[in-house]
Amino acid sequence: xxxxxxxxxxxxxxxxxxxxxxxxxxxxxxxxxxxxxxxxxxxxxxxxxxxxxxxxxxxxxxxxxxxxxxxxxxxxxxxxxxxxxxxxxxxxxx
Numbered sequence: 001x002x003x004x005x006x007x008x009x010x011x012x013x014x015x016x017x018x019x020x021x022x023x024x025x026x027x028x029x030x031x032x033x034x035x036x037x038x039x040x041x042x043x044x045x046x047x048x049x050x051x052x053x054x055x056x057x058x059x060x061x062x063x064x065x066x067x068x069x070x071x072x073x074x075x076x077x078x079x080x081x082x083x084x085x086x087x088x089x090x091x092x093x094x
Contacts, residue, residue: 008062010041017049017070025062028054038064040075048072 010024024041031037031054036047041062052068 008041012073014070019055019067020065020070022064022066023062025059025064027059028057028064033068036066043075043077046072046074046076048074 008024010022012020012022014020022038022040022045025038026041027039029037029039029044031052033052034048034050036052036054038045038047047066047070049071050069052066052070054064054066056063056065058064
C-alpha cells in the first residue's frame with residue numbers, strides 16, 4: 001500500500017488468525033483480552049477475538065504486534081474519536 005501524504009502506510013499481517021503485525025497505528029483507543037480498538041491511518045480498527053495480547057507497541061513508529069485468536073476485524077470512522085481529543089494513555093494518567 002502506498003504511503004499517504006503526510007502519514008504512514010497502514011498494513012495488517014496476520015499468521016493463521018493468531019499472531020500479527022500492524023503498521024500505521026496512531027493510538028490505542030481500548031484493549032482487553034476480547035477486543036482491541038486501534039486508531040489507524042484508515043479509521044478505527046476493532047479486532048475481536050480471544051486471549052488478545054499486545055506483545056509490542058511502538059506509537060513512535062506506528063507499529064503493534066499482537067497475539068491471540070482473531071475472530072473479526074472491522075473498520076469504522078474515527079472522526080468522533082478525534083473530536084474527543086483524548087488518547088487512552090491520557091485518560092489512564094489523569
